Amino acid sequence: MPNTEKIALVPATNLERRVKRQVWALEHDFFAVTAPGLEELCAAELKALGLTQIEPQPGGVAFRGRWECLYLANLWLRTAGRVLLRLKDFRVHNWSDLPRQAMAVPWEVYLPAGGAVRVQVALRESNLKHSGRVAEEILGAAAQRLASLGLEPPVLAEGATDEALTIMARGAGRRASISLDLTGEHLHRRGYRLDPGQAPLREDLAAALLMLCGYDGQVPLLDPLCGSGTLAIEAGLLARGLAPGLGRAFKVEGLPCHRAPAFAHLQKKAAEKTRAQAPLPIEGRDRSAPALATARANALRAGLGQDLVFAKADFFKADPPAWGPGLVVINPPYGKRLGSVREAEEFAARLGRRLREAYAGWRCGVVLYLPNWAELLGLKRTSQLVAPHGGLKVTLLAGDL
């Protein structure tokens, strides 16, 4: 039972003042978590949003700015998974550094009184050693801080519930950090893909391939093996200037530090920036009718029903669209997931032959299961990056035909 007498000790106005002073009036250190390999693209996205204090690091991009930067990142980032607020980043001389740092966090401005939290601990050659104790120490510090102010302490979430707020503790060598996940459900879950189809490409990787190709909606685009339509849909979002996070909720919205009017203002501005229609054709093709039905349903849910065209065609037999040349992007079946590796390699070689024969003058982006298959495609002026995808490492390759 909540202790209502104690809760009255910190009146709402007092908490609001604390939030204004300690959150909205200050700059903060944030971290956009990405799949390894996507850091530079994510940094470019943050730069395009007008942010200046940006530093790509392994596994993400550190950035510093006012509270509004968090909302911009949550709303607009296509290549990130989540946005963390760095509460503490410190050197660990001995164990007592952890409770001291954890006690110095003004938890009341971040955690809702009595809210469910989980503490996720990752230690790598850290002199903090015991992850269970790290979690206990942090939760204990937060509980003590809230209780001392007469606020109901947080409760430890049971199991993997989406309701809980995640505090993340990291320890590597002599450094440690405490962060708060302000995103919640992974950013790549844009909400349009209810039916994933077979071997779908994760949305952040699809966006990354398009960015690697320099796609901004100003060239026509074809995905001739579109499956459930992820590449075409991500292209549609980019071409329309649609913020991928516009239709979804974020964890920060339930916290005392949430600045609802600022968030609503940024949502409104994002909605106003959206183009009424993609300026140039975006076409998805597949030889499978069920895949095309899924792609159409996903595109409708993404609000791109008018922008995307889907057609049944076999890539090796059909001619390129009459509107070409443009950008052709392909996520072919890869060995481990569909069929065998050898079949996938032969498929990549056939793709290369067909691309060179029928798509000369096009720009091309391909997802490859093995990096040396790039030779099979024979692209010129290539750029590439490697990123994890469903337990594999895939190569995103961009170049000219």
Ligand SMILES: C[S@@+](CC[C@H](N)C(=O)[O-])C[C@H]1O[C@@H](n2cnc3c(N)ncnc32)[C@H](O)[C@@H]1O
């Ligand atoms: C790996 S899936 C593509 C997944 C897609 N990127 C997504 O996110 O859903 C490969 C797709 O290629 C299609 N496909 C295979 N051979 C094809 C061909 N010769 N012509 C057209 N489509 C083909 C399959 O039907 C399948 O949907």
